[in-house]
Amino acid sequence: MIRRLLLTAVVVSLTACNAPEPAQPVPGTPSGEQSAPTVPAGDRLTANGFGPLRIGMTKAEVEAALGLDSDPNSVGGPDPASCDMFRPTRAPEGLLVMLEGGVLTSIWATRNAVLETDRGLNIGDSADEVRRVYGPVVVSEPHKYVEAPAEYLTIWSTTDHASPAARGVKYEIDSDGRVQSIAVGGPSIEYVEGCA
Incomplete structure (x- = not known):
């Protein structure tokens, strides 16, 4: 009987250790409202980073996480x-x-990236899909160089977008x-010409 109880306790402990972490709130989602199920955010773009990268890291931390400048x-x-x-080498x-x-302020996925956001959006998705996924929190601005329907769709997690603590996603x-x-x-996600 004691062996059976110990075995049961071990199985329950192992199961608990492998349980998925609860979904984290997504910018623009009212608290208490759950977004669509997501895979672990570590391999998706989020307002706070990507994989081992977190906004606010030093250059040395970025290089330790994903390598030196590839070019x-x-x-x-x-x-x-x-x-x-x-682009870091890894x-x-x-x-x-x-x-x-010397501090990481934003991460960018360009045309040839095969990455997705924590909302499951990718390069090539439609603007309508972005609006559908995020709802009324999407802020639309005209594109600086291309006529409509080109535009910028931004979702902020705070009302003060200029604050260094602001976090967001721009499509x-x-x-x-x-x-x-x-x-x-x-x-810096609002920059339209990289560092310029």
């Missing part, structure tokens, strides 16, 4: 000490990091009405 001879910004943008194709003053929509890039992180 150190390319220009990531006019003054790399104040702003630099690059980052997925199409993923770029932006560091300002750049192309002239076909589809997502061509995704930026996650702080206020």
Whole structure:
């Protein structure tokens, strides 16, 4: 009987250790309202980061997590000490990091990225799908260089978008009405020309 109880306790403990973590709140989702089921956020773009990357990390922490700049001879910004943008060597194709003053402020998925957000959205999804997934919290702004239907769709987790603590997700929509890039992180997601 004691062996049976011990075996049962071990099985219950192992099951509890392998239980999935509860879903984290998503920016723009009212508290108490659950979003669609998600896979672990570690391998998806979120307003707070991607995989081992977290907004606010130092350059040394970014490099320890995903490696050095994969193309150190390319220009990531006019003054790399104040702003630099690059793909770490172990980052997925199409993923770029932006560091300002040596701190990670945003992460970008470009056209050739095969990444998705914690809401399951990808490069190539329609603007209508972005609006459907996030609902009324989507802020639409005209695209700086391309006529409508090109636009920027942004979802913020705070009302003060200029605050360094602000976090958000921005979808750049192309002239076909589809997502061509995704930026996650702080206020730098609003930049339209990288560091410039």
